Amino acid sequence: MAYLSTVDFFEDKNFLDRWQRNLKGELDLSWMQAKTEKIAVTAENPRRGLTFRDLDKGEYGFTEMPELIRQNRSFAPRGAELPYGLPDLQPEVSQKSEVWAYNTEGYYEEAMTRQWNATLDVPWHELAKYELPDEISRAYAQLLTFLTEVEMVATDVPAEWMGKLNNSFVEVKNFMATQVMDEARHAEVFRKRALTTGYGLMKASPQNEVGLKLIRDSDSFAEMSLALHLAGEGFVLTLFRFSEYISPTEVDKKMFRLVMQDEARHVGYGVQHLKWVMRHFPEKREVIHKHLDEVENLLFGGGYAVEVTEPFIILAGKGLKKENIAQGTKITALFQLKQVEEYFERLDKCGLQERRKMSKLHNALELTRASLQEAGVLV
Amino acid sequence: MAFYLEKDFFEDVELFNLVGKVMSGDLTLHWYDAKTEHVRVAPKDPVRGLTYEDCNIGSYSYDRLPELIRNNYSMAPRGSELWGKLPDLGYTVNRKSEVWADNVAALYEEAKARRWAPAVDVPWADLAAAPLPAMLETAMAQLCTFLQECATVAMGISAHWVYSINQEFLELKSYLCAQILDQARHVEAFRKRALAGGQGLKRASVSVEQALKEILSAETYSTGSVAGNLMLGSFLLSLYRHMAAVAPSPTDLTLFRLVMQDAARMVAYGSGNLHYHLAHQPHHVAFIHDYLDAAEHCLLGLIGSQECLEPLIILSGGGTAANQVQAGCQHAARFLAQTVVEYLQRCERAGLTGRTERSRLPQYLKRLGI
Secondary structure (H helix, E strand, O other), X not given: OOOOOOOOOOOOHHHHXXXXXXXXXXXXXXXXXXXXXXXXXXXXXXOOOOOOHHHOOHHHOOOOOOOXXXXXOOOOOOOOEOOOOOOOOOOOEOEHHHHOOOOHHHHHHHHHHOOOOOOOOOOHHHHHHOOOOHHHHHHHHHHHHHHHHHHOHHHHHHHHHHOOEOOOOHHHHHHHHHHHHHHHHHHHHHHHHHHOOOOOOOEOOHHHHHHHHHHHOOOOHHHHHHHHHHHHHHHHHHHHHHHHHHOOOHHHXXXXXXXXXXXXXXXXXXXXXXXXXXHHOHHHHHHHHHHHHHHHHHHHHHHOOHHHHHHHHHHHHOOOOHHHHHHHXXXXXXXXHHHHHHHHXXXXXXXXXXXXXXXXXXXXXXXXXXXXXXXOOOO | OOOOOOOOHXXXXXXXXXXXXXXXXXXXXXXXXXOOOOOOOOOOOOOOOOOOOOOOOHHHOOOOOOOEOOOOOXXXXXXXXXXXXXXXXOOOEOEHHHHOOOOHHHHHHHHHHXXXXXXXXXXXHHHHHOOOOHHHHHHHHHHHHHHHHHHHHHHHHHHHHHOOEOOOOHHHHHXXXXXXXXXXXXXXXXXXXXXXXXXXXXXXXXXXXHHHHHHHOOOOHHHHHHHXXXXXXXXXXXXXXXXXXOOOXXXXXXXXXXXXXXXXXXXXXXXXXXXXXXXXXXXXXXXXXHHXXXXXXXXXXXXXXXXXXXXXHHXXXXXXXXXXXXXXXXXXXXXXXXXXXXXXXXXXXXOOOOHHHHOOHHHHHHHOXX
């Protein structure tokens, strides 16, 4: 047993005696005198209901939460009275700026009200109306295999970190919980769509999977968030947007619109978290750059894996003929350029403008842009 | 960093050459004839949509999952072609009968279909319009403080294990994700309920938290599931049902009805998992008995804590006047007896034969005069 309660309740006579007294109507009621703040909260906007932001008051609020959580290392909710003897859960993260993001509570509430159901909210029965060309179905099945493969990393990793965070960060933990579910739904929807193509799943992508391992093995929450929310999901968000554009059916467009709104929330959290870190924990800057060196290696290697680029080219060009491929490579090159541009724009917004000068990925971006201009694809 | 990519792709001439080739239109198409099964699934019942059960086909199915996963430690989706150097992602739970339950795919579908949002689905404004008497509200605030502690652990158990479970068990992992969200929702709902009544939070509980930490610290998945989903889950389900029956306001009635349906799923999975586990690993009956012999005292730590029991008595009796407290004590005694009986019946039905005789809980209730 990894932990045993300090009391065996079967054997604790005081516990039994008190319980017997309680059941005879002798109540102690000392908890009624708990030294906690009495506040009145109401929904500021009744249409939005009672939100976490409405609860941001006094010692219950997240605004007044201290940077370092020194007092509470237990399951006790933030603001409750902490009696002596509460267990130490050994949280690995008790510093607010390690995990906090601007608008965390907003992202959480949005996630809760925008939950959707992959079983019902995608009009699966309408797929029967479409008969796609063989090469499109195969390419699409391959793209969906890749998407199924990468989505679940974003359930495993936030779930793992939830257990490492101090319970005072309730809004962050709850946001992580929504992400865990969002990503399970994404893996579900892409798997289901792959199995409706007539081909099923195709080939795994080893080049991308090593990137997943990098994300799983992050040493700190900030590193994890950087790799997962900002970089990985940022790239995937752009991929979803282009995938909606090249989708072979209206059913697929609907599917990508649904996953996109979830993904945008996760990326939003990542950006707002990094912004918070830069403002409140500036000494992390060098560590972040060092980590980004490896994250960008992941983005570059994974982004160019042929299990992703080739089906994308075929779908974008709408076929396998020479002219289709020519058109497909142009769109794919523009898409890849956009992925990287958006990544750097997000870093700019977080206050990491200097990243462009230090980054091999940015160098690759400039070379790609130049070659596209030379080829007349970009003006 | 614990892991670095094997290559610096920016320096990888092979990759540059390959990218150049592909982007000039010369595709490898090595994936085009993947050695995987061709299927075309469709919803069996369009009203229910496309369920995981509809996708339970051939090499993609969960029915054909082997007991031991030996060939896939990566995130490659079940049924896809595994090739090249896929990494070992470090999964440590790779045996189906550790985690599986026959009802898991259905429970996942149900969890999604019955989603709710505390911000908007609980009529908070009604509570503001008709506040409870101060004594009842204080008791509710204490109970909700306690319930947040419980929900935090119920969330933590699933979250703790998801990372370690092999990706081949997709439907099970998806269900655990739904359970994580359910419990996050409960943390939120009880926090909001405590603060909405004007009393704020009350006192955290030492005995409760000691018990919860022991439950959360179970060393194997099967013991964690039986302690968390079945034992803790049974208690919470019983408590929510009781609170719905004695709810002091329409707001509380709605709240406890909503959390009850989520808790029922947790118990259904816990029971299903124990049943599957013992059916496939019957030699573990003794092990689980032994674990529960030691762990069932945690149920006492929860149910008998002052921070749970006293507000429960007050809320059940409707106040702190002597006759109300007496009525509340009778309600609470029935609730305690019912909770223990239901928990033990679930153990027996799941295949833990003889648990009722072996458990010290019934004897303890007798000592309490129940």
